[in-house]
Amino acid sequence: MNYDLLIDAGNTRIKWALAAPGAALGDWHAQGAHMHADAADLPPALAEAVSRLGCDPMGDTGSAVGAIGRVLIANVAGQAVRDMLAGWLAAPQLGISPQAIEWFASVPLRAGVRNAYRNPAQLGCDRFAAAIGAHALAPGKAIVVANCGTATTIDAITADGTFLGGMILPGLGLMASSLAKNTAQLPQIKPGKLPEGFANNTDDAILTGCLAAQAGAVERAFELHQAVECIISGGAAPYIAPAVPVPHRHVENIVMIGLHAVLRSA
Template sequence: MLLIVDAGNTRIKWALVDRSASDQTPGHWLQSGSVARTDAHLLADAWRGFHIGRVMLSNVAGQELRGELENAVLHVLGTRPVALEWFTSAAELGGVRNLYLNPTQLGADRFAAAIGAHALFPNRPLVVATCGTATTVDAVSADGHFIGGMILPGLGLMATSLAKNTAQLPQVALQTSLTQPFADNTDAAIVSGCLAAQAGAIERAMAAQARAYPNETVSCILAGGAADLIAPHLSIAYTRVDNLVLIGLHKVATQHSPTC
């Protein structure tokens, strides 16, 4: 059994892959789940009972969480000698070539998401928008080149920043429903502005990709916990996909054997 883990700043997602199954399509899993970042101690119970023979993890939430993940995995494995493979960005993995000036500087989650998106939607230029604690908007070419991208504060972070740093502005619930772009009260105006900024960044990236590939149809892949709040405010077509990082890790695991 292959265990893949995507540890982000807000949630930890995981999936178990039956390596003996005939269908090894990335995203086809035996079981999957997620917990809040603060509930990492619950993972060992979720994984207990499965014969895990390989583990691949992506962690962008720091050394403390890395230690918690190691403890959870080792608690389940016991004395079985299974190496933990920590996914990091490289010059090329999973069918995607990394064009970052320093390929290892690219966030592991962004590279894994790009790999996952290219695996699901090959041979077409992509904009991969992941809307989480931060919003990342990345460009991938049809032949699998990670071109680069944008990073901006996520939807919740934008609203919180306004509330904390502007004395007269309140903290607002992002679930506020909006029927028009120009709000008639301050709470709704904050939400409208934050949503417009998020949607605008994605639409701007799509326009840039369309200019770069005038004879091809560019696809927008939308992922992340805040994607469903942002999606209704997009004026472009998009495809909503969950667990892009896990899909990317699955793709890499099927193409690359463990190094130790």
């Protein structure tokens, strides 16, 4: 049995998942997430997951030969992270053929989604993957997908699968940290639950303002697109989603779901 390995290398974290053949979207056999500072923990975690697959007999190097048949990677973290991942995936204990590895890129058409960006290749591959994932989860619907990470991206996909474009704004953490860095007396806050009503202290006032900005951008995109549903994902989604006033659902790992949809469509 050949498993699919999906990797989403973002600006803050590297996430991975193993999917069995025929598995439903988002149904992972194993998964992990590692901050860039702790990226050295990824190879042993992945090697341990591969060793538990129980596929083909172990080779001379102790690798699960043929356990991983395809690898699809979305990397927006730069060349250094790409080189690091390439080195890790070449480890003998993983038993991955170099020909099995694909670096996902934005193209005019893939997995039922047409990329209508002015220059299709300029679209961030994570945004394209998220759009593919959202369309796969909500086929036949005009939808907005908001991926709330280091940056927040909010994109529109038509019912027939056309990626129209969208918005990019600082993520929730960046908004808060920019106030702390560029003002004399405002504190650095941590994301938290949306306060009720008007905030009566500075920390809650900052949090309320940042959450309102994020939720307002999602609402604006939803109304502009005349969408019927919004999919919200990313590390800050648990904080932002409750503030969003339009129909929505929280979906974890929308980029990897999109990568999974790509491989399922191949």
